[in-house]
Amino acid sequence: MNRKADIKPYSGPAGGWGSVKALESILTQEEVAILGSEVLWHQNKPDGFMCVSCSWAKPAEPHKFEFCENGAKATAWEITKKKTTPEFFAEHTLEELRTWSDNALEDNGRLTNPMRYDPATDKYRPVAWEEAFAEIGRELKALDPASVIFYTSGRASLETSYMYQLFGRMYGTNNFPDSSNMCHESTSVALPKVIGVPVGTVLLEDFEKADCILFFGHNTTTNAPRMLHPLQEAAKRGVPIITFNPLRERGLERFVNPQSPVQMVAGGTRISSQYHQVMAGGDIAAVTGLCKLVIEADDAAREAGAERILDVAFIDEHTHGFEAFARFCREQSWEELERISGLTREAMQQAADVYMQAKAVILNYGMGITQHKYGVEACRMLVNLLLLRGNIGRPGAGISPVRGHSNVQGQRTVGIAEKTKLVPLDRLAELYGFEPPREDGLNTVDACEGILDGSVKGFVSLGGNFVRAIPDRDRMEKAWRGQRLSVQIATKLNRSHLIPGEVTYLLPCLGRIEIDEQATGPQAVSMEDSTACIHGSRGRREPVAEGLLSEPAIVAGMAKATLAPNPRLDWDAWVGDYALVRDAIERTYPDQFKDFNERLFEPGGFPRPLPARERRWTTETGKANFTVPAHLANRREDGPGIYQLLTLRADGQFNTTVYNEDDRFRGVYGSREVLLINEADMAELGLREGEMATLVTDSDDGIDRRLAGLQVVPYDIPRGCVAGYYPECNVLIPVSHYAEEAKVPAAKSVPVRIQRDAPG
Ligand SMILES: Nc1nc2c(c(=O)[nH]1)N[C@H]1C(S)=C(S)[C@@H](COP(=O)(O)OP(=O)(O)OC[C@H]3O[C@@H](n4cnc5c(=O)[nH]c(N)nc54)[C@H](O)[C@@H]3O)O[C@H]1N2
Ligand SMILES: Nc1nc2c(c(=O)[nH]1)N[C@H]1C(S)=C(S)[C@@H](COP(=O)(O)OP(=O)(O)OC[C@H]3O[C@@H](n4cnc5c(=O)[nH]c(N)nc54)[C@H](O)[C@@H]3O)O[C@H]1N2
Ligand SMILES: [Mo]
DSSP: OOOOOOEHHHHHHHOOHHHHHHHHHHHHHOOOTTTHHHHHBBBSSSSSSSSSBBBBOOSSSSSSOOOOHHHHHHHHHHHHHHEEOHHHHHHHHHHHHHHHHHHHHHHHHHHOEEEEEEEETEEEOOOOOHHHHHHHHHHHHOOOGGGGGEEETTTTTTTHHHHHHHHHHHTTTTOOBGGGGTTTHHHHHHHHHHOOOSSSSOOOHHHHHHHHEEESSOOOHHSSSGGGGHEEEEEEHTOOEEESSSSOOOTTEEOOOOOOHHHHHHTOOEOSEEEEEOOOOHHHHHHHHHHHHHHHHHHHHHHHHHHOOOOOOHHHHHHHHHHHHHHHHOOOOHHHHHHHHOOHHHHHHHHHHHHHHHEEEEEEEEEHHSSTTTTTHHHHHHHHHHHHHOSSSTTTOOOOOOOBBBTTTHHHHHHSSOOOGGSSSHHHHHHTOOOOSSSOOOHHHHHHHHHHHHHHOOEEEEOOHHHHSSSSSSHHHHHHHSSSSEEEEBBBBBBBGOOOOSEEEEEBBBOTOOEEEEEEEEEEEEEOTTTTEEEEEEOOOOOOOTTBBHHHHEEEEEEEESSBBTTTOHHHHHHHHHHHHHHHHHHSSSSTTTTHHHHHTTTTTOOOGGGGGOOOOSSTTSSSOOOOSOOOOOOOOOOOEEEEEEEEEEETEETTTTOOOGGGGEESSSSOOOOEEEEHHHHTOOOOOOOOEEEEEESSSSSEEEEEEEEEOOOOOOOOEEEETTTTGGGSSSSOOOOOOTTOTTTTEEEEEEEEOOOO
């Protein structure tokens, strides 16, 4: 029987006293007296450590405490004193552990020893590092490299990621799926074609210069809370902030800086000046509406001989495809745009009016745009809107995809990519004297398909929780056991570690906050934030256990056991001094990482050069491209009886790491097994508050995907959409339901039917 959720609408602002209280409770839970402690003092500071939570930019002149509630939670969670030891594993079979919740598994504490799975007893047993590497090497050598996956979750540093991709390529594969394949891959596919770079163009300082800020599909409150500081500053200056989101996310409404006593008393700042509850998958239509209004206003201005609304000089000199795009916008009917977006024409007009007046606009977006069937087209549609008024490549303006994991963007920069065109293979060949594989590797969805059809035989996981994060979890877990080799490098125990292959290793590593002592002394690592700035990071805590290896040491250990010795590459020297790895990164990417070691701790990070920031367009046309979307809905268009399920993150989680069962800002406490639904839809379905319901996926592949026992919660969400939590809802998502071109699982519009559970 499920625990019942307690529903108490949250009336306070984001941040504020609630934030302090939530922090205190997690800290007690974690036995870390951390508030005001030396550790947090160093979070996100030059020469400190970079937060392990989100990837938001870190200012050159940080606040006294440059962290947020969720960053502090993530820190406490990592540096806990609790341990998951060999004695623990001796007491529990995997069968038993699979009945534990995500929270209970991780809350058991940090992994301390390398472990090998013993099928006879269904338990993990301790193993020596050298023995583990030797067997992993033997197993990898016996497998066809094309059948082995090297997955990366977005937390590993630039140094580790560079070593990992080199190891995989020398072994013979480009199979490098990563968490961004489930995340901002739609961005990485969309942007190069239209602006010539795969990443956002804004810097933190642009927020001080913007006079209008737009938000599409990002829950800033929970997922990048430090971003609320520049937003609050902007709001105080009177900068209009316009949000498009099916849910009224609290931090985008009001924010109190919990570190400011004055604000704690005064009640905070209004953030959004307009809030549009767009239908899930309605953004392409909504932005088409905005663009149509801008173009029509410009037509009128031109006829009246008034000042033009479009940035004509920019469009002429810098863009391609405007006429076709303008024609497309003019042709769209308001009826369709309103139906698909769920917004009225007046609402779109209100937003367009503000946009047309602004001189410098930043557009931020998140998973509400990318995790949809036409997420790539949606990203490009956002660019269209910016191009109309030259809002890319000048101060205070630009596109800002808000990335997830703290180094997910950087990993791509140093070669974690399954697409060979993104990797300087010739350069690697020249530097290390080997012939890298030249065919594209598998991304996350391909890897899932390969596991399902048995063609994938080995899986190495650098962090993350693959089987919990991907779609179609039930089918994937069954198929996973068909693999010969599973190697999991992790800090804490999670579900993916409990689904063994024939040969299975669980290898514990140091976390980023821990002191990483190597032959030449304590080491620093680096990461790239959402604004393409590179930061050094130095651990501050004593390691939780003796004998833990760093991620670079584990990668090197596997590489040495697998690959023939190479006179041009001394893995031990690299592990002894990470500066040598940074030199290697600089040699591979001389333009991006010029003087890498000297600039490692530059306050605010050093920005990678991005041509689009300077209005140089490295696209096929040599210009920034307007594109006409092939679809007006960023979702499958469905008939009656089918609802679009959004799978959301709660405030009490970091991805599959569930800190607690609360989603404070959305007012849901004590259970994650809920179905948020509009009251009118409830009435139509004959559902009552507190009843239990089942979601059944609407798909035509003959597979029954359902999730029962969801507590019905009436919620302020547009009709036709319902919401539930990730990862619990992942059983409902077919592997084949993904963003076209990018293959990002379309986790924000899963077509479902709703059934009422029999009471009992
Ligand atoms: N504390 C914490 N921080 C995190 C994470 C975490 O789990 N916890 N995860 C990290 C990671 S890896 C990532 S990728 C980011 C994720 O951060 P977000 O990009 O915010 O992702 P979600 O939490 O999935 O929320 C998506 C938002 O989009 C809205 N939305 C859903 N569908 C639509 C739509 O069709 N249109 C529009 N306009 N909006 C829509 C939802 O209501 C929600 O507000 O956060 C990172 N930071
Ligand atoms: N339905 C649905 N599915 C989704 C999403 C969604 O919105 N809806 N979001 C998607 C997104 S955006 C993402 S990014 C993925 C996330 O997918 P992943 O990145 O694979 O998952 P995480 O939950 O972030 O991984 C947590 C685990 O990482 C390990 N870990 C933590 N720190 C470290 C470290 O420093 N080193 C190592 N080696 N391991 C460490 C811990 O063991 C922890 O259990 O999920 C995706 N799945
Ligand atoms: Mo993500």
